[in-house]
Amino acid sequence: MMRFLLLFSRQGRLRLQKWFTPTPEREKKKIIRDMTTMVLARKPRSCNFLHWRDLKIVYKRYASLYFCLALEDQDNELLALEILHRYVELLDKYFGNVCELDIIFNFEKAYFILDEFLMGGEIQETSKQIVNRSIEASDMLQEDDNSDWYEVELFG
């Protein structure tokens, strides 16, 4: 399973943190410090994999954001790159040409999208369309909050 996913800028500012195992607040802060230090220190054309404690760290830079995923020994690092890419695609579809500012100002949406894609450290849905449709439907439900509840059609 994946252990955590972090998004941070080139200056090391955290933009998103998803922890898949219970971790004390102090430990989280330490891990974030370690990750940002290690990843930002990597030379430009290095491979995207690092070893840290007993975990495999997979990181990839998209524009001004670093996506950093921690895996257990059994997990497939090359597939993890595809996971990161898929998340970026989902964000891109939702925000339309996503950039760091979108994620800063709409961080809660970034979490909602992530929570339709991954869960408990595993992939929840492999279809882009289904994730997009779920988010759209949930957003619509939010808009309906001012009126009464009504049932929303299930998607396949």
Place this chain on the structure above:
Amino acid sequence: LVPPPRLRELIRTIRTARTQAEEREMIQKECAAIRSSFREEDNTYRCRNVAKLLYMHMLGYPAHFGQLECLKLIASQKFTDKRIGYLGAMLLLDERQDVHLLMTNCIKNDLNHSTQYVQGLALCTLGCMGSSEMCRDLAGEVEKLLKTSNSYLRKKAALCAVHVIRKVPELMEMFLPATKNLLSEKNHGVLHTSVVLLTEMCERSPDMLSHFRKLVPQLVRILKNLIMSGYSPEHDVSGISDPFLQVRILRLLRILGRSDDDSSEAMNDILAQVATNTETSKNVGNAILYETVLTIMDIKSESGLRVLAINILGRFLLNNDKNIRYVALTSLLKTVQTDHNAVQRHRSTIVDCLKDLDVSIKRRAMELSFALVNGNNIRGMMKELLYFLDSCDPEFKADCASGVFLAAEKYAPSKRWHIDTIMRVLTTAGSYVRDDSVPNLIQLITNSVEMHAYTVQRLYKALLDDISQQPLVQVSSWCIGEYGDLLVSGQCEEEEPIQVTEDEVLDVLEGLLVSNLSTPVTRGYALTAIMKLSTRFSSVNRIKKVVSIYGSSIDVELQQRAVEYNALFKKYDHMRPALLERMPIMEKTATNGPTEIVQTNGETEPSVLDTKHPPPVTQPANQVRGVIISKYAGLHLCNLYIGIPPMTAYNKNGLKIEFTFERANPNPNIAVITIHASNSTEADMTDFVFQAAVPKTFQLQLLSPSSNVVPALNQGTVTQVIRVLNPQKQQLRMRIKLTYTHKGSPVQDLAEVNNFPPQSWQ
């Protein structure tokens, strides 16, 4: 009254802060406003305020006062509130706080909500952060949802079930009925999460594993359909249909096929098909190939398939993509013990990777290179590895030096080559060798009797060049002390003997004593060496003078030695020749655990020179010498290169148990295994008890453990030795039972250990 600022307004405002102090001030002001709003129980803006709090929390500011507010949001009827409430719960709450239990009822209600998106929120939150208590309370609800026909909910319920099983393994049984037709689903989301659920169950329970073996044909069919089906827009990634599902199926097949001939045979064809037909131009295809290779290597595959897998890895090594080269090296490292000859064929490519610019690749290539060294390739390999040692980053030098020493010890084609190799390491990476290298090298040199003259000459010449590298200086000092007579009499046969006088040698040693570059330990070596030369050289007076000067040294160690050596000159001169005579050949003793070397460094026991109890003259000289025991550092490095790789027998809930194996034991039917238990959680595991059981044809002996407490955060390990008698040379299997107390609660777990490397029982 003015409504509180919206989330995005606040974000904009905070981002205008020019200094950390300014930001802190803004945040404190906003937090104060939010706190009073919470106190006033304002329902309208609670959602907005919690969202702002979550933003500030991400910036690193405390937000614990929002925890209860999240619970109130979750209990609200509005979807917007629930969405933010659950998000807040996942970010701010954790199972360590009792507050989280208040969520249980809300989650229970929401799991039964009429709107699937609300049910989804509840499942997601439970599946991400549900504590053991919550999982126990709500497992029934999850099980119900696992049987629903709504695929949106079913897939989430499956992953939620995985989480429940991870937190409360005893509940696994209750999910068994619901798994019956999970794989008949067409929906990929459900299929994927179902495979994850099945994998989790099979990994945790051997009974489940046997039970689910019958799914192999179905899994093979699903995988085949994915490969053969045409373009599917919904699941396509660069021409491959649902690579995520393919990889997950391959992983489950690996677990089902492991140690089972029939299952392995049933999946043979599909594995060959995937291995040969997958498009390799993009990362996604290689991800699938990678997983396929791991599966082929782990199950009982035909040798043709295994060779195919290793060749895929060989091709990966030549790929332009660094990630793929890295992954290939990692995989080859895993298989190098079991498929040694196949991996050897790729040796030159692997060695080329030592020159790769990428640090991660270099490290893997180094480890793999050492694993490939054998009696046939030692000269060529060592050339490459020494060249690597010369030019590699400092972070590698210690491990590389250790590896070179180990390999040289095992496969040195000649004593001279061995000593030359050691010299090369000491002179090029001398500051990086581990401390225990020094006594090991001293022992090696002592035992290479015919090389003494050559060795001391080369070491002396190295000292003339450079006295900054302490291990080199220490070994050299020791050697000169022992064999200084051979040095000045010019007895070297291997190369042109140098002309050097006793005074020149003493100059060098005294130079070490006064140099700023020498550590106290090195000074000790130098002084002892000088003392030893008093029985080998004729310039005894000079030596006496040096020794007496250091009798008033500020360094206490040095002072004590000098005082004792002085006493040796003055009162026990008759004993001096015997005490300082040439060291005998040292024996290595093998014991449980890493090899221990008993050796001496020519030090005299202080108590022997106690004037009140003069020692009996008949006592043999080597009994009065001090004894230093040293162990090899770097347990894993050592065992990996000795031949039987260590294995992880158990790794769950922060408790990791590794097995290491002893190779050198007189009875080939006995496997000596050392368990190493470590704990990565933040609380100690106390009352730790490890029990093991083996099949009837074996016999087991458990020696006492090192302790009952496995300290938190990997600060130490508990070790225990197991001796397994296996007269029938059957495949080693073991059942282990672990009990311990963690954060006040008793924990017990059973596991089967089936992944013993073949060398441990063959």
